[in-house]
Amino acid sequence: MSFDYKRNVPQYLLTLIILVFLIEFALPEGPLTIVKNELTLWLTLIASFTFFIAAVTLIIRYAKNLTEKKNTINILYAIEFFVIFVAYIGIALFAGGISGDSYKWLYTTLHGNLSQAAWVLYVFLEPWAAYKAFQLRSKESIILAITGLTYILYLAPSIPAVVPAIGTFANWIVNVPAKGGARGAIITMGVGALLLALRMLTGKEKGIVD
Amino acid sequence: MIVRTGREFEVLILLLMIVYYVYWVMRSSSGKSIPQLRNFPAINAIEEGVGRSVEINKPVHYGLGDASRLGGDRAAGTISSLNFLSHTAALCARMGAKLIVRISPNPHLYTQAEAIVTDAYMSEGKIEYLDKIYTLRYYGGSRGYMTGGIRDMTTLGVALNVTMGALSVETVWAYAICRSQGGMGVGGGSRWGMIFGLAMLADYALLGDEMYAASAKISGDRDMASSFIGGDWMKFSLVVLTILTSLAYLVGAQDLVSWIFR
Numbered sequence: 001m002s003f004d005y006k007r008n009v010p011q012y013l014l015t016l017i018i019l020v021f022l023i024e025f026a027l028p029e030g031p032l033t034i035v036k037n038e039l040t041l042w043l044t045l046i047a048s049f050t051f052f053i054a055a056v057t058l059i060i061r062y063a064k065n066l067t068e069k070k071n072t073i074n075i076l077y078a079i080e081f082f083v084i085f086v087a088y089i090g091i092a093l094f095a096g097g098i099s100g101d102s103y104k105w106l107y108t109t110l111h112g113n114l115s116q117a118a119w120v121l122y123v124f125l126e127p128w129a130a131y132k133a134f135q136l137r138s139k140e141s142i143i144l145a146i147t148g149l150t151y152i153l154y155l156a157p158s159i160p161a162v163v164p165a166i167g168t169f170a171n172w173i174v175n176v177p178a179k180g181g182a183r184g185a186i187i188t189m190g191v192g193a194l195l196l197a198l199r200m201l202t203g204k205e206k207g208i209v210d
Numbered sequence: 211m212i213v214r215t216g217r218e219f220e221v222l223i224l225l226l227m228i229v230y231y232v233y234w235v236m237r238s239s240s241g242k243s244i245p246q247l248r249n250f251p252a253i254n255a256i257e258e259g260v261g262r263s264v265e266i267n268k269p270v271h272y273g274l275g276d277a278s279r280l281g282g283d284r285a286a287g288t289i290s291s292l293n294f295l296s297h298t299a300a301l302c303a304r305m306g307a308k309l310i311v312r313i314s315p316n317p318h319l320y321t322q323a324e325a326i327v328t329d330a331y332m333s334e335g336k337i338e339y340l341d342k343i344y345t346l347r348y349y350g351g352s353r354g355y356m357t358g359g360i361r362d363m364t365t366l367g368v369a370l371n372v373t374m375g376a377l378s379v380e381t382v383w384a385y386a387i388c389r390s391q392g393g394m395g396v397g398g399g400s401r402w403g404m405i406f407g408l409a410m411l412a413d414y415a416l417l418g419d420e421m422y423a424a425s426a427k428i429s430g431d432r433d434m435a436s437s438f439i440g441g442d443w444m445k446f447s448l449v450v451l452t453i454l455t456s457l458a459y460l461v462g463a464q465d466l467v468s469w470i471f472r
Contacts, residue, residue, distance in 0.1 A: 026221045028214045047281065047318060054317035054348075057324065064343055074343070118353035121360075122379065129386035133410040144410050185402050185418045187448060191227070192419030193286035193400070195441045198231045204433045205289070 011203045018201045059085075147173050219470050226447060230440035238436030247435045250424040252396050252414035256294075259370025259394045260301040268367035268393070269308035272298050273384055274323060275375025276355050277401065279316040284376035287400025288319070290425040291375030292326055294398070297428045298372055299330035303339065310366070312359050313348040314375070320348050352378070360387055368393030373412075374421060376400050381407025398424065 017039060024036040058081075065071075065078035088106065095102040134145050153159045154170035199205035213221050238244050263270045272295055278288040295311065302309040311327060313320050324346055331340040349358030360383060363371070371388035373380055374397065381404040385395045389411065397408045398416030408415040416424050419441070426434040459467045 022224070026213055026217065026224070028211060043281075050318035050321060054320040057320055058317070058348060061343060061346070068343075115351065115353050118357045121357060122383070125360075125383055125386070129382040129407075129411070132386045132389055133382075133407070141410050144406070182402055185405065188419045188445060189400055189402065191441050191444050191448075192422035193283070194224075194227055194444075195231065195437050196286045196289060196422055198228065199434060199437055200289075202235070204235065204431070204437065 015201055015203065018197065022201075227440070227444050230443045230447075231437055234436045234440040234443075235433050238432050244432070244436045245439055247423060247427050247438060250416060250420065250427060252398070252416050253424055253428055255394065255396045255414040256298055256370070256372060257301055259372070259396065260298070260305050260307045262394065263302075263307040263369035264305050266369055268369040269310050270298065270302055270370045270372070271310045271312065271359075271363055271368055271384075271388075271393075273312040273359065273371070273373035273375075273380055274314040274319055275373065275377050275399075276314060276352050276380040277378040278314040278319060278375035280318060280322070284400070287374075287376040287421065288314075290398070290400070290421050292322055293425045293429065294372065294374045295323060296326045296330050299327045300334055303331045303334035303336040306336075306339070307369070309345050310362055311346050312355060312362075313346060315350065315352045315355050317348060320346070356380070356383055359384065363387045363391060363393075367391055370394045370396065372396045374398045374416075377404045377408070379404075381405075382411065385411030 020032065020035055020039060024032045062078040062081045065074045066082075069075060088103075091100070091102045091106060092098050097103065133141065134148065135141065150166060150173065151170050153163075154166050160167040196205060234244065260270055274291050274295065275288065278284060278291055280288055299309060299311075301307070309327070311323050313323050324342065327342075327345060328337070328340065331337045347358065347362065349355045356379065359380075363384075364387065368388050368391040371384055371393050373384050373395075377397075377399040378401070381397070381399060385397065385407065388395045394414075395412040396414045397412040398421030399405050399408050400418070400421060402418070405415075405417050409417060423438050423441075426438055429435075455467050455470060
């Protein structure tokens with residue numbers, strides 16, 4: 001039977017690395033801790049390299065947008081991408097580096113403000129989405145409506161003053177069912193994540209190296 | 211000490227989990243009977259949504275998760291999301307539906323998503339129908355992800371929105387927009403804080419570890435599914451442990467409880 005290098009080599013590496021991390025977690029600090037720290041550094045390096053691959057992939061993608069000339073909007077997005085890409089690289093290389101004033105200005109004034117502007121969209125989106133969520137379409141949304149309304153009334157200063165029971169009920173919701181539910185959900189999610197790690201360790205997880 | 215001080219209880223739990231896992235996987239591998247994973251309506255809904263996409267000629271949107279990344283506590287959810295992407299892409303290729311993949315703000319997922327979607331189309335023998343420029347969309351940071359995703363959903367329309375993985379505000383905007391566009395919403399999240407959005411806004415939700423179980427179910431792999439029986443045994447053990455520690459606390463064995471939860 002032939003050895004499947006494409007699948008087996010990454011799997012053996014994965015198993016070895018997970019084993020090092022697991023055993024190091026359990027044992028007192030020692031030589032394995034140095035190995036784990038070194039591996040963590042390598043993982044950071046590999047992750048950084050995947051960022052580089054992603055950047056190359058994006059350049060190819062936008063270059064194709066330009067050359068294929070299928071869609072005007074896509075061409076405009078591609079031009080925008082390359083103008084900004086070249087501007088950032090040019091300023092970083094020839095105008096004081098990434099800690100220089102020009103780069104900082106570009107990042108803070110252009111990128112920063114545009115990012116904040118995009119985030120402001122959420123100010124309008126969230127109440128609208130909340131309205132959509134509060135539409136009573138299921139038993140879950142009825143529960144959300146009751147608990148959400150109670151908590152909103154509790155946060156309005158005048159309401160608990162007039163109806164003190166609202167405060168008691170709101171606190172009970174937060175401290176009893178919400179906290180219990182959260183802990184139960186976190187434990188089950190933890191078990192699920194642990195299982196996934198064990199499947200990766202033993203090569204039973206489809207998709208990670210296939 | 212053999213075990214690092216302060217980690218004795220965690221190591222004990224880990225060893226117990228390994229015992230359960232090995233037992234059920236060995237049982238499955240040896241061909242013995244194992245309980246079947248229950249069916250998840252969300253899995254059928256993805257297939258139904260892809261079919262609907264072909265009928266109404268609107269795309270399927272797949273969000274990899276605005277907080278997904280292949281590292282730390284979000285890695286497990288992200289890997290599950292990649293499994294669902296493979297399943298959804300294969301269905302789209304098979305039925306001829308248009309697919310749009312929102313790539314998470316972490317760009318290293320671009321290469322993963324590209325490989326998975328390409329493999330899915332190749333396995334269905336439909337690679338010539340894959341337009342990567344149309345399908346794979348990277349919007350930059352989390353704000354770009356949101357605004358770009360909203361733009362694509364409103365301008366191109368939505369037949370089905372699937373969002374899996376580590377989710378943040380995407381649980382709210384993606385499903386609200388999907389609902390307003392008349393699309394079907396299917397989702398799964400691995401972060402407790404944002405599960406409320408899925409429960410309220412998605413038509414079919416996989417909450418918490420249901421997402422991991424459904425991910426194993428779609429793989430069709432018996433060993434993957436059997437591992438979840440071990441997980442259920444672990445949950446029963448933790449319930450018993452919770453009851454026992456509560457009783458221990460009540461009868462005055464606070465030192466034991468403190469040792470467990472330190």
